Amino acid sequence: MDAKMGSLERMFQAVLFEVLAVTLSIIGLAVFTEHAISALSGTMIIIATIAMCWNFVFNWFFDKVATGAKEQRSVLFRIFHVILFQGGLLVFTIPVMASILNVGLWEALIMDIGVTFFITLYAFTFNLVYDHTRAYIFHSKNAAC
Template sequence: MSTIERVFHAVLFEVLAISLSIIGLTIFTHHPVSSLSGTMIAVATIAMIWNMIFNAIFDRFFTGKREERSLKARCVQVIGFEGGLLLFTVPIMAWLLSVGLWEAFIMDIGVTLFITAYAFVFNYCYDHLRAALLRRRQLATVQAQ
């Protein structure tokens, strides 16, 4: 994947994730879309920054080839990332939405579970659509010759 495509992939992922999270939270809470929009943009921004910081630190402790990391190391990474993210985002959600920490925690857990499933589906679909487009381009190039 080129750098431009990686940026496209990341932006598309985030735009859809934020939009779908706002819709879900609108359905399950009493908060207005405007409040949820700002909150989810803040959460997504925190998640991207935390992702860079956490993974830089994690890579210092778990050296070697990334593709050879054990299941245990990957579980530690996910739990560490998500746990740290909750520490940052729960107070922000509570403050921005004027709710208690418990309500913000429940909402954040819901978003986290949704994003986990969404990431799986999004990347599966993106990879398969990308492969189909590349095959189509390759076929068109062969036919044009």
């Protein structure tokens, strides 16, 4: 039996995801662009805030449609989930990145695609590990009772 994720756990999952994502994204952008760490940090914190809100809303709706045990989702289904999430997020983040970093939409698109490519691989790995870890903890607690 799979326990449903409550709002508090959803917030924990989203914050953990974003803290790791922001840190790794800032490092990646610093390596591949000439923008100052301070500008990239501010930009990525704002984008992460947008992403965290989007994560909460998107996954809440997604889980209403895609029912069943999360740890049993196929790789193809997980790829579909990540592509939908990241595609929706790009709509919000490209104009924000362009505005804050004072670059054109094309440069913001290229930078955001780089971040998105990284985050897509990261999101796939993070969610797979999180779901299996959560299931292990849930099943271990039930077995101990």
